[in-house]
Structures are given as structure tokens and as C-alpha cells.
Amino acid sequence: MADYNDHIVVNTKPRSKKGEADEMTDKSKKRKASAVVLHQNSGDNASPAKKRKSDVQAQQDVDIDTSKPTAIFKPTNGRDWTVTIALPGSWTLNAKKPDHKTIQVGRIARAAAVFCVDEIVVFDDDPGNVDPRVVDPKYIRQGRGKLEKSKQDILDSILEEDEAWQNPDQFLYHLLSFAECPPHLRYDREDPRLSIFKEHQNLKWVGNLPSMDMPHHLRSHEWCQYREGVVLGPAPSPLSSTPKGKKSDEQGYAYVKCGLPYPVRVPVPPEPPIEEGMRTTVRFAKADAPSSWPQMSQADCENIEAIACPSSLPREESGYYWGYTVRRAASLSSVFSECEYPNGYDYTIGTSERGVPVHSILPGATTSCSQNSTKAPDSFKHLLIVFGGVAGLEPAVANDPELVKKGLGKSTASSLFDAWVNLVPRQGSRTIRTEEAVEIGLCALKPWIDGLYEQ
Structure with a gap:
């Protein structure tokens, strides 16, 4: 009987002796490998116990569907605590090509999504100086008789095509905002006025950004009680007529496009005015999907009960x-002073290779912290983690006029934070890049942080 390995495609091209020898060696390897596999899978000599174990394992393998992602975010109870990261845009200057810059920013956005970061602050780590090696002198030069330009004036004058190289804070801010926005709201090709983002040189390479796949980036077939939408314009009142003896409905309404087959109608207050193209969060009255979902008619969408709410x-x-x-933030100090939470950040962490090992500050750690770091509390309301640029976080402290007034400098930068940590003690590389530091x-x-979910 012919061996099944003999049924092979024959190459009619003349071969050398060496080629024939190599083929014989390959065929020999294939036969040996096949023999081993057949022997291992043969059930003739296997014991009944092993057979049953194999059958159970096979059934478990069938039950596990690996054809698509299954790690969908599952909300628990409402939470009032938040996680914020802050970093300067100057670290993007290391990349010389805009597509490489975009990839680096994508790593920050992706890390924020994976680890559930609630806020990203982009700060200027040298607010008092304009580096002529970064900003073209044509933007810095003064006209005759004109007052000296402030740094903000200079940055505002930089043309769109130069932002990626000469205004790194704005470039980082722009791309991070784009990556967070649900894809169906970024561009409206039918009506560009309703696009959250307009065409811009900074966004030319966004095809290099990874998918964020966050809970509010809903697929068309997915239902959630909340959705992100964009205001299309005013909508008529759902009441077609006013019964006698009742005042007319003075409540205003607006149409919001939020990923359903048709726009939904939501009530809007008279102040502040709701403008066309504004982004808003929509909350439906019921958590369960309507009976007509996902094949909702225009009337179904317009009459579903929903409100506009904070994100x-x-x-x-x-x-x-x-x-x-x-x-x-215009400076590192502004990260703190302009915090939007009423009582600010209640626990702050600065990162530096001169800090204590990060694990030493965590609750339950057996090692003691230095005098410049306090142990992390069991819980917090608003956590802030600050990362430095290419030269680290110390220069950002020394370059901030407000912090200098308080007597802070490079050597005392650690006193600005509750904890001053080294993310990678005994690092093998000379430097830890900012995007790597955020992930680590x-x-x-x-x-x-996950311990707070259990409290």
C-alpha cells in the first residue's frame, strides 16, 4: 500500500543533488512528525479514564469561542472616584515623522482606554521659553513698534501645517481628543458641519491610531442606556396640539444623532444655548432596549424617552x-490649580528615576517609603499621576514660575507630590520613554486602583 506522504506535487524543474538530498531530509522529517502525532492521538491503547478526560477537555474547548473578543466592560456600581494622568507634549518631538508621532500618541490613548483613565491633562513643561530649535524664527520675530509676543501668542500664530512639529502640546491634545471620540461622530461626510472634527493636518495620519474600542464606542447592533451624540438642530415639540385649559409646552427640543437608525429628540434648556454640531451624552429612560430594537423606525427613534446629560x-x-x-494646562502648576474637581486631587504621584520603587508606596507593602513619599491610601476620590518629558519631570518644576516662587526646583521637585516614584528600578535601558512610562x-x-471597585 502506498504511503500517504508519497502523494506530493512534483517539481519538474531540474534540481541539483543537494536539492534532492534536502527534499529527502524534509520528507523524512515529515514522516517522523506525522508518526508521532498519530501515535499521540491514537485512542486504541488509551485507558478509559484518559478517554473520558480527553472527551471533557474537547467539550470545554468547543464551549470556548475565541473567534471574537469577549472581554466586554461590565459596569458594577456607580463610582465617584477618578484617575487622571498628566504629561507634556514635548516628548512627541523625539519622533521626526508625523506618522511616527501619531503612532506614539496612539499608545498613550490606548493605555488610557485599557486602564480606564478618566482625564488626560496636557501641560507645557517650559512655559516661559520658546525654543528656536523647535519654533521657526518667523513666528518669533517682532514687528517694529510692536510689543513682545507672549509664548501663547506665538503658539497661536503657528500655521496648521507646522503644528505637529512646532506646537507639540496642541498636536497631542488634538490627537488624544480624536482617539477618544466615537468613530461615528468624528466625521459626517453627508454634512461636514455636523462633524466633531474638521479636516486638519494633525489628523492626516490618524489611520495609524489603534482602535480604542471603549464602552461608548458602540457597534450599530449594540444597545446601551447611554450613548454619545451630536446635536443636529432644533426639533418640534412631541405634542402636536395643546389641550384646552393647559399652557403650551415651552420646553425646547433638539435632534441628536447618536448611532440609532434615526436621530432622537431630547429636551434642551433655554440656557446655555445648544448649538448645532455640539457633542453631548444621551441617557435613555429605560436600561433595556425597546421592543423594536434594532429595527427602529423614525417614529420609534423620535418618540423614545431620552435626555441630554453630562458625560x-x-x-x-x-x-x-x-x-x-x-x-x-499652560504649566505644571496649572495642572493642579485648574483642576475641575471641587476639592482638587487628593492623592498625587510624580514619576522620576530618582523616586522610590512604585510598589513600595502601595497599601500592604513591607518596604518603607522615603521621607518625600507617603503611602498610598486605601481609597481616594481623585488620583493624579504625572509623567515627565524627555528630560524628566524635574525640569518642568524648575521651569514653572509659580513653583519657583514657592522655592521649588529640580532638587526639591518631589515635595510637589504625595509620592515620588521610580516606575522601573534597575532599568536595563538608559531611558524610559514617556509612552512606556504611562503603560508601565x-x-x-x-x-x-481595582481595589476601589470592591469597596
Whole structure:
């Protein structure tokens, strides 16, 4: 009987003796490998116990569907605590090509999404100086008789095509905001006026950004009680007529496009005015999908009960991770002074290779902290983690006029934070890049942060 390995495709091209020898060796290897596999899978000599174990394992393998991702975010209880990261845009200057810059920013956005960061602050780590090696002198030069330009005036004058290289804070802010926005809201090709983002040189290479796949980036077939939408314009009142004896409905309404087959109608207050193209979060009255979902008619969409709400409501009310907000800060001190939370950040962490090992500050750590770091509390309301640029976080402290007035400098930068940590003690590489530091830092702190879900 012919061996099944003999049924092979014959190459009619003349071969050398060496080629024939190699083929014989390959065929020999194939036969040996096949023989081993057949022997291992043969059930003739296997014991009944092994057969039963094999059958159970096979059934378990069938039950596990690996054809698509299954790690869908599952909200628990509402949470009022948040995680914020802050970093300068100057670290993007290391990349010389805009597509490489975009890839680096994508790593920050992706890390924020994976580790459920609620806020990203982009700060200027040298607010008092304009580096002529970064900003073209044509933007810095003064006209005759004109007052000296401030740094902000100079940055505002930089043309769109130069932002990626000469205004790194704005470039980072722009791309982080784009990555967080649900894809169906970024561009409206039918009506560009309703696009959250307009065509811009900074966004030319966004095809290099990874998918964020956050809970509010819903697929067309997925239902959620909350959705992100964009205001299309005013909508008529759902009441077609007013019964006698009742005042007319003075409540205003607007149409919002939020990923359903048709826009939904939501009530809007008279102040502040709701403008066309504004982004808003929509909350439906019922958590369960309507009976007509997903084949909803225009009447179904217009009459579904919904309201416009703050983007923080899905987190506060139901515990969803609902993406991150992005904020610009003119300096490191502004990260603290312009915090939007009423009582500010209640625990702050600065990162530096001169800090204590990050694990030493976590609750339950057996090692003691230095005098410049305090142990992390069991819980917090608003956590802030600050990362430095290419030269580290110390220069950002020394370059901040407000912090200098308080007597802070490079050697005393650690006193600005509750904890001053080294993310990678005994690092093998000479430097830890900012995008790497963000990933490593969030990963190291995740077990501590996750403990708040259980409280």
C-alpha cells in the first residue's frame, strides 16, 4: 500500500543533488512528525479514564469561542472616584515623522482606554521659553513698534501645517481628543458641519491610531442606556396640539444623532444655548432596549424617552468607563490649580528615576517609603499621576514660575507630590520613554486602583 506522504506535487524543474538530498531530509522529517502525532492521538491503547478526560477537555474547548473578543466592560456600581494622568507634549518631538508621532500618541490613548483613565491633562513643561530649535524664527520675530509676543501668542500664530512639529502640546491634545471620540461622530461626510472634527493636518495620519474600542464606542447592533451624540438642530415639540385649559409646552427640543437608525429628540434648556454640531451624552429612560430594537423606525427613534446629560453620568450613575476628557494646562502648576474637581486631587504621584520603587508606596507593602513619599491610601476620590518629558519631570518644576516662587526646583521637585516614584528600578535601558512610562505606571498601579471597585 502506498504511503500517504508519497502523494506530493512534483517539481519538474531540474534540481541539483543537494536539492534532492534536502527534499529527502524534509520528507523524512515529515514522516517522523506525522508518526508521532498519530501515535499521540491514537485512542486504541488509551485507558478509559484518559478517554473520558480527553472527551471533557474537547467539550470545554468547543464551549470556548475565541473567534471574537469577549472581554466586554461590565459596569458594577456607580463610582465617584477618578484617575487622571498628566504629561507634556514635548516628548512627541523625539519622533521626526508625523506618522511616527501619531503612532506614539496612539499608545498613550490606548493605555488610557485599557486602564480606564478618566482625564488626560496636557501641560507645557517650559512655559516661559520658546525654543528656536523647535519654533521657526518667523513666528518669533517682532514687528517694529510692536510689543513682545507672549509664548501663547506665538503658539497661536503657528500655521496648521507646522503644528505637529512646532506646537507639540496642541498636536497631542488634538490627537488624544480624536482617539477618544466615537468613530461615528468624528466625521459626517453627508454634512461636514455636523462633524466633531474638521479636516486638519494633525489628523492626516490618524489611520495609524489603534482602535480604542471603549464602552461608548458602540457597534450599530449594540444597545446601551447611554450613548454619545451630536446635536443636529432644533426639533418640534412631541405634542402636536395643546389641550384646552393647559399652557403650551415651552420646553425646547433638539435632534441628536447618536448611532440609532434615526436621530432622537431630547429636551434642551433655554440656557446655555445648544448649538448645532455640539457633542453631548444621551441617557435613555429605560436600561433595556425597546421592543423594536434594532429595527427602529423614525417614529420609534423620535418618540423614545431620552435626555441630554453630562458625560460623567454613565460613570457616576452606573459605573461605566466612559472614555477620558482632555484638558490643556499652560504649566505644571496649572495642572493642579485648574483642576475641575471641587476639592482638587487628593492623592498625587510624580514619576522620576530618582523616586522610590512604585510598589513600595502601595497599601500592604513591607518596604518603607522615603521621607518625600507617603503611602498610598486605601481609597481616594481623585488620583493624579504625572509623567515627565524627555528630560524628566524635574525640569518642568524648575521651569514653572509659580513653583519657583514657592522655592521649588529640580532638587526639591518631589515635595510637589504625595509620592515620588521610580516606575522601573534597575532599568536595563538608559531611558524610559514617556509612552512606556504611562503603560508601565498604570499597569503597576492597577491592582491598587481595582481595589476601589470592591469597596
